[in-house]
Amino acid sequence: MKKLFSLLLILTLLALGAYFYVPSYLSVASNENPVEITVAEGASLNAVAEHLYNKGVIKSRLWFKYQSRAEGIDRSIKPGTYTLHPNINLNEIFELLRKGVPEKPIVITIPEGFTLYQIANRVEIAGLGTKEEFIEATKKYFEEKEYSFDTAKLFYEMEGYLYPDTYYFSERQGVVDVVSTLAKTMESIFTEEYRVRAEELNLSLHEVLTIASLIEREAYHDEEKQRISGVIFNRLKKNMLLQIDATVIYGIGEGREHINRVLFVHLEDPSPFNTYRVKGLPPGPIAAPSKTSIHAVLYPEDHDYLYYVLGEGGHVFSKTYNEHLRNVAKYREMTNQN
Template sequence: MKRLGLIVGLVLALAGAAGLYLGASLLGGATVKDETPFVIPAGASVSAVADKLEDEGLITSTDGFVLRARIFGSSDPIQAGEFLLTPGMSQGQILAAFQAGDVIRRFVTIPEGMPSILVYEKLMAEELLTGEIDVPPEGSILPDTYAFERNQSRASLIEQMQAAMDTYLAEAWAERQPDIAVETMRDALILASVVEKETGKPSERRMVAGLYSNRVKTGMLLQADPTIIYPITKGKPLGRRIRQSEIAAVNGYNTYTRVGLPEGPITNPGRESIAAVLNPERTSALFMVADGTGGHWFADTLEQHNANVERWYAIRRERGEME
């Protein structure tokens, strides 16, 4: 009887091993040897994905992958997007990644104060995006870092950036201080774009906003140099000194010849510049001039301002920038 039991046990063990072998052979396996990006198109079925995996040499059996998905996979659908398959991944791990939506995320950063022409050029230069776009309206893009996927359309990414601006501007407008210089969100955006271009120091934004708010309220010319440059370059660097003829030019943007705000934004302002316009520094300053460090000296009177201008000229003479 003992011998019979041993024989039966051996037969069962061999049958089990044979079943495991046949099962493994039927289900196939993964053959990922290197880090490999794998793209699943929108609406792709499990069988279509399996075919693509086998065609690219990443699994040994389409039917085996489909069978494994039916037997062992969760009820979650396979997600579209780009996935990174790594060496040693099993079919089960690949399937789990597809169902969890563990897609590769790539990022594009739009810095504060980047004009729309440069946003356009940046997105057109990104080879993993698709489709044509026009230059977006100035001021419609919220500077930030945005995630995107391979083969995402440029138009959809622009829509995301514009929706972010609309949302932030509406939220910030709802929290604005009373008696600010602007009456509409559009005007707030325009003035914020001037503030953005006028100072590179975050600590100065509210002060610059306060100064320009004072000028708007009193009907003074803003006399903001970036508004001279914008019609010439559409926001790109001028690369030279501003000419007297350009200072005297009459157009919808030049605040040396136009009272009030420019007719539109001159760049895409960031959150902080928008917030500064909606909560400006309480100041009596009406004038400012560069201080040689990237910031400005501020003055309440023309006499004080002229003295600050002389200080700035002295710095420039020391640098050899003027005689």
């Protein structure tokens, strides 16, 4: 009797061990290296189990089929080519088969200083919608957000409010998703620190983005952005014309066309964006500014410069008009030599 009891105890312990150990053992893959498998369209559960077993991924076809039926995977297998890493478990395999192979993302890169129209063109090239659809989506987003700035003189309401960066979208997304993503990314740039700093400078968000866009289009490199910002603020304080070529270019092209060279005749253009004729800031941004340009607006360099002209490797700054004229002459001489 005692021997029978001992035997029953041993069998019970073995059964309990098998009950707790075997499932966990069978639920972990046996492949030591990444394995690539292809599941054909309409493949049955038996075919998938056989394929995984032959590739050395699963230890038991029966256990795999039992578990997959329990999870309902047998009715939702997605075709595609999967890469299975070592020690992957059945739940992870089931999740892959349920979701399918991740689709290749649509990558859109928006360079810093792009206009809204240029962004719309990039979106169209990427195949997520036409330029017209994108622009219409920006108008709707603007209306929904109820921004509080005057748009009467703007070509595009959301100009400057879409952040330049590299984005990843899926084929299922469209222009509404793109606009929302770019706009929300720009919103996230404005941290509490930036908002408090803007209030300290008595600047609205619209004014910050407008000045940032000027800096973005004017700066030769990031290192001079805060210095250019200082020039803009110095000229505004003195009630001087900003005389920024980039605003003239934007106004003449109405945010779409782009001229490579500003001529004297262009400086007479009646556009409200012509800062050679109109004092103060233009009605709104002229491009998509980067974070470094936004930072430069909020933390301008403190100096007495009022002028700058492009030199070798960047801009040359001056405090007086006569000094500026000498720098301009040097620039012209340099360009003529080249």
